[in-house]
Amino acid sequence: MSRPLSWAKANLFGSPASSLLTVLTLALLWQVVPPLVDWALIGASWGAGDPERCRAAGGACWTLLTERHRLMLFGVYPYDQHWRPALAVALFIALLAISANRRCWKPWLGGAWALAVMIFAALMWGGVLGLAPVETSQWGGLPLTLVIAVLAIAVAFPFSILLALGRRSGLPAIRAVSVGYIELVRGVPLVSVLFMASVMFPLFLPEGMTIDKVLRALVGMTLFTAAYLAEAVRGGLQAIPRGQFEAADALGLGYWRSMRLIILPQALRLVIPPIVNQFITCFKDTSLVTIVGLYDLLAASKAALNDPAWRPYFVEGYLAAALVYFCFCFFMSRYSQWLERDLRQGNR
Amino acid sequence: MIMQDPPIVELNGVNKWYGDFHVLKDIGLEVARGEKVVVCGPSGSGKSTMIRCINRLEEHQSGCIVVDGVELGDDLKAIEAIRRRVGMVFQSFNLFPHLTVLENLTLAPIRVAGMTPAEAADTAMALLERVRIPDQAAKYPGQLSGGQQQRVAIARALCLKPKVMLFDEPTSALDPEMVGEVLDVMTALASEGMTMICVTHEMAFARAVADTMVFMDEGRVVEVAKPALFFDHPANERTRRFLGKIIGH
Amino acid sequence: MASLWSNLRFRGLLYQVLVVGAVVALGGWLVHNTLVNLAARGIATGLGFLGREAGFDISESVIAFSPSDTYARALLVGLLNTLVVSGLGIVSATVLGTLIGVARLSGNWLVGRLSTVYIESIRNVPLLLQLFVWYGVVTSLPVARLALHPLPGVFLSNRGLVIPGLDWSQGWLPILDIPHLAGFNFVGGLTLSPEFAALLAGLTVYTAAFIAEIVRAGILAVPKGQTEAALSLGLSRGQILRLVILPQALRVIVPPLTSQYLNIAKNSPLAIAIGYPDLVAVSNTAINQTGQAVEGVALVMVVFLGISLALSALMNWYNKRVALVTR
Structure with a gap:
């Protein structure tokens, strides 16, 4: 048996329950991932433009970020x-x-x-x-x-x-x-x-x-x-x-x-x-x-979505803000975990 | 022995309670300048507590403790003065792990006695020579063996040029093969005329070094005697039983 | 004087007098300023306002409330709303968190990975942001007439979540009350408002990520030898988890779990950002109307301190019991 196959047997189909879980999860992913990719990438609207452009594209409105990212990042600071x-x-x-x-x-x-x-x-x-x-x-x-x-x-x-x-x-x-x-x-x-x-x-x-x-x-x-x-x-x-x-x-x-x-x-x-x-x-x-x-x-991200024309695309706006928070917090928490191990090992 | 000098350490009617538990009962003890006293007794007899009272790591509730003419009480100046004159060596070394060996030794001379760093370092190196580990000065305590750490701890306690040294079971936390090196240093120290009060179970060391043996049990001083008399003809029944157990194996 | 200064007890006493004196002086100064300011603005002090008519309505309440009721009753409505959302949040977050924590430890690679992704992405994004998203999602659902209908009797629309309820009014046997659409709204069943649904979803999803980590750490804390010993006795996997692992893991889990439960209660006031009338939201309305900020904020703090103390007392009791049973 080849390596990937034996790996799959051990980690995905280890027992009848595990196999069932894998199949159910795969089915769920099959339901969720393709529409998500469709929304986020294929049907998305990129580059500058107005809300009309997003409505025409039908998918994610990344145009919002192109248009409004400065408002989100710096609020009402003079432009x-x-x-x-x-x-x-x-x-x-x-x-x-x-x-x-x-x-x-x-x-x-x-x-x-x-x-x-x-x-x-x-x-x-x-x-x-x-x-x-x-x-x-x-x-x-x-x-x-x-x-x-x-x-x-x-x-x-x-x-x-x-x-x-x-x-x-x-x-x-x-x-x-x-x-x-x-x-x-x-x-x-x-x-x-x-x-x-x-x-x-x-x-x-x-x-x-x-x-x-x-x-x-x-x-x-x-x-x-x-x-x-x-x-x-x-x-x-x-x-x-x-x-x-x-x-x-x-x-x-x-x-x-x-x-x-x-x-x-x-x-x-x-x-x-x-x-x-x-x-x-x-x-x-x-x-x-x-x-x-x-x-x-x-609050600045929320304010950027206040315009009724952009409001339908709140998910995109909040996703972007979430990503900023995530980057800071995720790296810091990884750092803290690493540091804890490092300090424990290096403890003289 | 005729004593012309007043005793350097004197405990008189010292009592101490932990809550309801009476740990020290009417302790009386006199230690002359240059005298080596070894305190022994079963665990829980109050011997550690007694010597920890001498530099006020523990507070006694009644009676009086006088060290080198200074009475120990609530006065901070007196406590500081006594702590400068009394060095202490602990069972678990208690070296400061975040400082190098040299820094461990120079800390108190610089911060407490106001020596210059250069002066303090010279004193410290001389002491490290005396405990025979001058080459470890730049290391951290965690990099040393237990015996080496305890020798550093002795050197640290000597750094303020104390008049009395207290040893609280200095070899109990050591691996057996390291006990000897620490006892050697202590014996050398004794031969230089240092006043020492040691709590220890090392009876061979006691017999060789001690001027006076003190036996404690249940918070009381039960017997005080010269080592020869103490080991060969203990007066008290409890002392006899204790010695029988400890020397028996 | 010099010898007094060097006296240990005197110095200890002096330090204490100085610190307490400074605290009292600071407090007195603040109180004095506040009284002067309040007088200058013509704002009354004291709890007298509690007995006056509130004059505002509260969108949802578990007890009867009308604008002609008192401020005290309005605050009680707010408190009950806080308790309801925290209580439900605690139950649902515990269930979801335990599932995810166990899933992360399961031998199944795919499930474990997905749990990790869930935990990391939820934990590292502020709860308030997540609440805004949940609220946005709930309010952008279709109108009642076109409500999503995932299960029989369950409707999801911009009016909130409607589920079957029990009707006790027809005598001593409850009747299952299945909601149905009548005109532009639903009749029957239990309706969770969009605000409530969003808050509950947000608190559950967020806290579950933390609980999952606690559960995982608790299970990992049980030595492997325990499982091996149980296996050698011929117990099944399920029995081992139930009879051997969990009772021991709970001892590790309960203390941090308590602080997560407290966090749910303390995070519930974020409700104010999406318009759910919890205690803080109601007291803010009261503060805006009466100007009595000090009393309003103090009341809220006292109530939360009470909740904190009650929860930790309960958990301490439980903790003791668990510790005794397993020792």
């Missing part, structure tokens, strides 16, 4: 300035790629990120170097999604370390405050937190002080993310053997020095994969700012 958000996004993606490399985990990477955020702000806001100023209310699309996700994680991280240390502290009041915060936030839906941020923050501030809408959403995301990150960090702290704490104590290092020099360097190494996973969640969750009226990637 002739789109190179700025494009450059800002490219900068973030490049830096994400660099950060994935373990050899680059040096102090300068933090500085690079700080610089990148500043360049991002300069590009998006303008008002410097002869760039026309653009209000945050006009920011939208992928750059908004990226900046909220990145900043939420970055700002939440130090806060989450304090929360995690607080939760493991021997001082009861500090432990109570940390546990209270973490459990309160984790028990509440993100939508509520974002509503609170968008509706209640203006009430929280002294009269006359206003807070930018994007900043409100960012603060909401940060407060929310911090509670989940704190649990990840706590997991890392718990994995450190008690002997490490005792050895540090016996050397007379004191609480903060032993945390900074001995415990956190080991614990944080362990929690890098969970932090990457939290970043993925945060990236996906950023789509919820749609609900409080920001034009992130999802």
Whole structure:
């Protein structure tokens, strides 16, 4: 028997039940795949044009993407300035790629990120170097999604370390405050937190002080993310053997020095994969700012479909947006899995 | 022995409870400068807890512990001062796995004693010579054998130039063939006049090195004696039974 | 002073007083600002609004509701809607997720591959986006007159999903109530609104992908020796799964499963984006009408905290039982 045949026998027709399953699945695929190919490729409408063109073609309307992709990616940012958000996004993606490399985990990477955020702000806001100023209310699309996700994680991280240390502290009041915060936030839906941020923050501030809408959403995301990150960090702290704490104590290092020099360097190494996973969640969750009226990637895609003439082709539009989210999240989750294995093997 | 100096470590009426469980009952112990004390006893007798009280890894609830003239209490300055003067070696080494051997040794001198890195590195290398592994300085603890790790741990504890060394079952986690190298280092240390308090079951080492044997059972100091007397004519029935079991095999 | 500062207990106390003081001060400052702002805008405070007439209608409800009912009743309607969609979502996501998780482990290559594709593609796309797609799909179905009719008594149209229901009104024996088209709409049966159907589909499909991974990990956590031992005792594959693997796998599965159940409840407020009147949606309407954002948001948070606590208490109890039985 040839190799492919014996493979099929083992993996597709191993038992009567398995054979039945294979046949049923093949039948289902036969029902689904040809029409799908027909829709997506053969009958699809490609290239520039108007909705009429899509109706004539009958299949998928990729014309929608040709016509509207810039609105989807950059929202209502001034059309002739789109190179700025494009450059800002490219900068973030490049830096994400660099950060994935373990050899680059040096102090300068933090500085690079700080610089990148500043360049991002300069590009998006303008008002410097002869760039026309653009209000945050006009920011939208992928750059908004990226900046909220990145900043939420970055700002939440130090806060989450304090929360995690607080939760493991021997001082009861500090432990109570940390546990209270973490459990309160984790028990509440993100939508509520974002509503609170968008509706209640203006009430929280002294009269006359206003807070930018994007900043409100960012603060909401940060407060929310911090509670989940704190649990990840706590997991890392718990994995450190008690002997490490005792050895540090016996050397007379004191609480903060032993945390900074001995415990956190080991614990944080362990929690890098969970932090990457939290970043993925945060990236996906950023789509919820749609609900409080920001034009992130999802809202911008939705807005691009608002035109009644294009609305019938919502599947194509959302598929494209989904693909962008998928690419980011899928690669990051693969990376996190690889990293987890790599760190475990390389653990000296 | 006539003692002119006050004892360097003195425990007086020390009691400790874990919840309802009375772990240390009225412990009294005096250790003179340069004295080598070996503490033994069945597991759960409180011997580890006792020496962990001396550098305040555990808190005692009543009684008083004085180390080198400083009384141990709630005062952080006193605790810091005592921890600088007391080195400790653990059963499970507790080296810092994310630091190299050299970094493990220089950490406290730089951060606690305020030495310059160069000075600290010199001291550390000298100590590594003393425990006979100078060539491993750049390695990480995970790359060393258990015996080597424990020798590094001894060197680390010596880095702050302590006046007293505590050993908490330093050979119990080692493979049998590595016990010797660690005991050799400890014997050498003893011959240099270091004050040592060792919790250990290595009775041959105890007989050779100890000035004083302490036997503990159920949270009490049951017997304190010179090794010759202790091993050959134990006064207490419980000591006799314990020695019978431990030397019997 | 210096010696007091170096006292361990004093310093611990000081830290605690400082932290609690800072938290209280921050809270007080926020409350003060809020009160000033509310007064400046002429917005009332307190829960008094709950007793007033709501004045808006709610599109679907499991209990009777009219615009003349109170805000409290409106919020109760919202809460019940949240509970219904979460409860059904939990059941259907568990069933679908378990099937996919087991399918991924099956020896059948084709089925395993398809499950992997499902899990990866669903997990890596935001739930809200998926909800928009589901809602778009449901609302672009044909009108009632041309409804899809995949099974007898089941109709799919832009009015939602209509399925046979049980009619208890004719005495103590229920009568199967099969829907039929009358004019432009259906009569009889159970109707799931497009919003409800889209939300339920979205929550189910999304969460099932996570549950599938949990189930798979749980089954893989059972040592292979267990299967071999059971095989050598002559048990069949089905018996092994039911009697040997599952009871052990459940111990690994239950804790992460709990957090997925909580996630369903906490994701259900995304309903607001497609117009299903859950608790958050109703409270938002109330907030818009009364301006009492603080009370509205606080009520929602309290309710969700309650749901979270109740679910985790239930799961802890179950977890304990499972652990005892298998040990």
